Amino acid sequence: MRTEADVESEGDDAQDDERRRRTSSRWWRSRAQSVVDDAIGETASSSGEDERRQQLADVGHELKSPLSIMLALCTRLEEAGRLAPEDADDVARIRANAYTMLRRVQDLMLVSRLESVELQLEAAVVDVAAIVRTCAEGFSSIAAQRDLDLRIGVPARLPAVADEEKIVSVVSNLLANAIRHAPNGGVVRCSLSTAPGRLILQVADDGPGVPADQRHVIFKRYRRDPGSGGTGLGLAIVSEIAQLHGGAVAIGDAPEGGALFTVELPLRTQRAGSPRPGPQRSLMLADRQTAIIEELRADLESGTGAGLRPLPHRG
Incomplete structure (x- = not known):
């Protein structure tokens, strides 16, 4: 025969089980949210890196065009043979510095490509x-x-x-x-x-x-x-x-x-x-x-x- 104390004890056990269930549910929801937040953070970080690489590539391409024009004009002036000695020296210095800048741009663009999995290696025989x-x-x-x-x-x-x-x-x-x-x-x-x-x-x-x-x-x-x-x-x-x-x-x-x-x-x-x-x-x-x-x-x-x-x- 169940006593009043037994009924109260069962009620307490049920309440304890409910509290444990709610605590466990909150813990799992918290873990799941943490995983989602981490995934979103990683995606945002990856997206930010991709955007940075693309911006660097775009800037590189924009810089290469005027540098190529400068180099072509310097070559044309040098090959024309109409420059005074002092002017020829200046054109040569412009040309040398343009090549230095072009090298910098090429290095930065290549580094950007090396960081991108899709653009890393283009292998052939x-x-x-x-x-x-x-x-x-x-x-x-x-x-x-x-x-x-x-x-x-x-x-x-x-x-x-x-x-x-x-x-x-x-x-x-x-x-x-x-x-x-x-x-x-x-x-x-x-x-x-x-x-x-x-x-x-x-x-x-x-x-x-x-x-x-x-x-x-x-x-x-x-x-x-x-x-x-x-x-x-x-x-x-x-x-x-x-x-x-x-x-x-x-x-x-x-x-x-x-x-x-x-x-x-x-x-x-x-x-x-x-x-x-x-x-x-x-x-x-x-x-x-x-x-x-x-x-x-x-x-x-x-x-x-x-x-x-x-x-x-x-x-």
Whole structure:
């Protein structure tokens, strides 16, 4: 027989169960709302990053057009042969500074693209040996001006899956870096070889080298000496492009006595799907390397960075 105390006890238990149910419900609602808020925050952050990258790309494109016009006009004035010596010097300075600005714009646009998953890698089967050889030969006039022994060692042909534009950036940035820091009359070496499953690019010089305790920061973005030129993006771009290809870049001591940069990429000779056509991109590739070369030429002629290796911020 149930007593009055039993009934009261059951009522208390029911109330306790109801309180626990409500507490549990509030906790789950709170957790669910937290998850939703986090998701919204991440989406907003991602959207903000996408907008920032798009704005940077838009500004880059807007700056490239007037810079290209300035360079074309400078070339036309120089080729006309009607300038007085002092005017020719001014036009040459305008041209050099326009190329420097173009290099900055190109670097920032490339960094923006490297941050976007959709635009990161445009791989196709390309002749990497031809790309490296052409890039290295593009620096021959500057090497000759500084009496550098520019040694190019690449196979006759080496087809591999790679992003042609980004390989041009890697080779050009490393060669410009080596030439900038090699002494007059020194040596710069660019070589391409293979190992089982790997493609190996090396760029070496006989300059001061990079101390071992500084090498861990040399590939970080915007790391440069306050007194040096540039944006501090060159070597960071090299590292990020190597990683995009599934490879890496390392720095060590060159047999020539200076710095040795070694880029290792997976060696793949086939790509899923139809190959991406390349000839339409050749002008853009040439323009990109030209900006790097002309900026380097202007720096060396003005004495900025010639024979120096600002540490720990090469690039």
